[in-house]
Amino acid sequence: MFTQISRLNIQYSIIERWGEYAVKIQESWPTKDFGLIPIPKRLQYNPNKPFHFGILLNVSFGFASTFIVANLYYCQPLLIEFSKSFDVTYEEVSRIPTLVQAGYLVGLLLISPLGDLVRRRQLVLMLVVISTTLTIGLAVTKNLRVFEALSFLIGAVTVTPQILMPLAADLAPPDRRASALSVVLSGLMLGVLIARVLAGVIGNFTTWRVVYYMSIGVQSLVLIGAYLILPDYPSKNRDLTYFQILFSMAKYAVTEPLVIQVAIINIASSACFTSFWVTLTFLLGGPPYYYSTLIIGLFGLVGMLGVLVGPFAGRLIDKLVPWYATLIATSLLVVSQVVQTAAGGINVAAVVIACFGLDVARQSQQVSLTTRVLSISSAARARLNAILILSLFIGQVMGTSVGTQVFVQHGWRACSLFMLALQAFQIVILLLRGPHCPRRRWFGYEGGLEARRRVVLEREKTRSSDEKEVERDPEAQEVPMQHGENLQSNTS
Numbered sequence: 001m002f003t004q005i006s007r008l009n010i011q012y013s014i015i016e017r018w019g020e021y022a023v024k025i026q027e028s029w030p031t032k033d034f035g036l037i038p039i040p041k042r043l044q045y046n047p048n049k050p051f052h053f054g055i056l057l058n059v060s061f062g063f064a065s066t067f068i069v070a071n072l073y074y075c076q077p078l079l080i081e082f083s084k085s086f087d088v089t090y091e092e093v094s095r096i097p098t099l100v101q102a103g104y105l106v107g108l109l110l111i112s113p114l115g116d117l118v119r120r121r122q123l124v125l126m127l128v129v130i131s132t133t134l135t136i137g138l139a140v141t142k143n144l145r146v147f148e149a150l151s152f153l154i155g156a157v158t159v160t161p162q163i164l165m166p167l168a169a170d171l172a173p174p175d176r177r178a179s180a181l182s183v184v185l186s187g188l189m190l191g192v193l194i195a196r197v198l199a200g201v202i203g204n205f206t207t208w209r210v211v212y213y214m215s216i217g218v219q220s221l222v223l224i225g226a227y228l229i230l231p232d233y234p235s236k237n238r239d240l241t242y243f244q245i246l247f248s249m250a251k252y253a254v255t256e257p258l259v260i261q262v263a264i265i266n267i268a269s270s271a272c273f274t275s276f277w278v279t280l281t282f283l284l285g286g287p288p289y290y291y292s293t294l295i296i297g298l299f300g301l302v303g304m305l306g307v308l309v310g311p312f313a314g315r316l317i318d319k320l321v322p323w324y325a326t327l328i329a330t331s332l333l334v335v336s337q338v339v340q341t342a343a344g345g346i347n348v349a350a351v352v353i354a355c356f357g358l359d360v361a362r363q364s365q366q367v368s369l370t371t372r373v374l375s376i377s378s379a380a381r382a383r384l385n386a387i388l389i390l391s392l393f394i395g396q397v398m399g400t401s402v403g404t405q406v407f408v409q410h411g412w413r414a415c416s417l418f419m420l421a422l423q424a425f426q427i428v429i430l431l432l433r434g435p436h437c438p439r440r441r442w443f444g445y446e447g448g449l450e451a452r453r454r455v456v457l458e459r460e461k462t463r464s465s466d467e468k469e470v471e472r473d474p475e476a477q478e479v480p481m482q483h484g485e486n487l488q489s490n491t492s
Helices: 002-027 055-072 076-086 095-110 112-116 120-140 144-157 160-171 174-205 209-229 242-255 257-285 293-319 322-343 348-374 378-410 412-431 453-467
Strands: 476-480 486-490
Touching (some): 055 095, 055 120, 055 144, 055 160, 055 174, 055 209, 076 095, 076 174, 095 112, 095 378, 112 120, 112 160, 112 242, 120 144, 120 209, 160 174, 160 348, 160 378, 174 209, 174 293, 174 348, 242 257, 242 378, 257 293, 257 378, 257 412, 293 322, 293 453, 322 348, 322 412, 378 412
Antiparallel strands (some): 476 486
């Protein structure tokens, strides 16, 4: 009897101490941003009460992406105004867009991987504060060299959407991940389109400085919204250093079959998409159309309509295995390019169909590719996303240079045929690995051809319950995470 009572006392003592320890752990989560600014209670991280990733938070991510990424494109319609204001040649102001894009490339390489190392809420707030402050400099400076330096720095810190996209993948339930990513991606692409329109209209009726004053106001709204809406989330990969994070990103880029396959597809698809929009001005401005700049600009509205359809496509992608969604989207890219090749220079209706089809298909393809790659490791999503965006960036450069050269030297049909060949090349690369090919396999169709995501998830749950173990990343160490996933940290 005495022995049983002693055992019960020991067990009660252990439970009590464990409870105290759990409370201390719960209380140890940060309650202030940067150790100074209180985090709203509802946004503080609590592993026992996962955040609800609702439509408001998702749309907020898209809104922030729209008006942050716009920083990269405000300058493009304003180059003539810059030339007049700074009293320099067109050649000198043409360096500004290049410097912005160069800064963005540096930010993708050196800043966006921090999303796998530090708390994302603080990183987003800091980036928006810096970009807003730098924009004030753009609006008031009268020196071209200062304007160029600030443009480069703004490009570098305009990677907030690349922090938000992996965060959306972490917060969203697995069955809504593609939908969540499609909303953020729609905001990103909408920002690319709307920035040029706003800058062109405002610059036409007022001074170019008003564009940047507007940008300051919009970014301030994004900052306030981020503070009031963006949930805090623990940092991942606490055992890794910054340089180990960069090294591991390079390792993913050359050793992961799926990442390499998706990067190749992304480069080819981005090149085709960029080439189409760059050469569209030449096509519509020449025979047989001879459209004015205003009418050519209106074709951007067709592209904007395609962007707005993206979130609805995301709901469809959620129901499919991402490989099949990529196959359908890439096939639609091929069909749209066939329409453009057949009649793009003959009938404007073909151009409108191609515009809409390419925009919808390209966005759907990018959502499905991103969903596939971000599923590789929850601990490395910022790095994996950075690799995807870098491949997109490379494709844009290729599409602009090669597409323009082919169009100028051989005409619209030769250019369209070349892009059609690249679209078909994407399907060939996709078919090298099946929908359920194991992560470490470079080729093959192991795992069957099941297309319904629900069926695949049910099979995985059954297999997991039978084996009573969860497959883990061999390079990872687990930390609690919501929605049944794990925050994994790569060990050196």
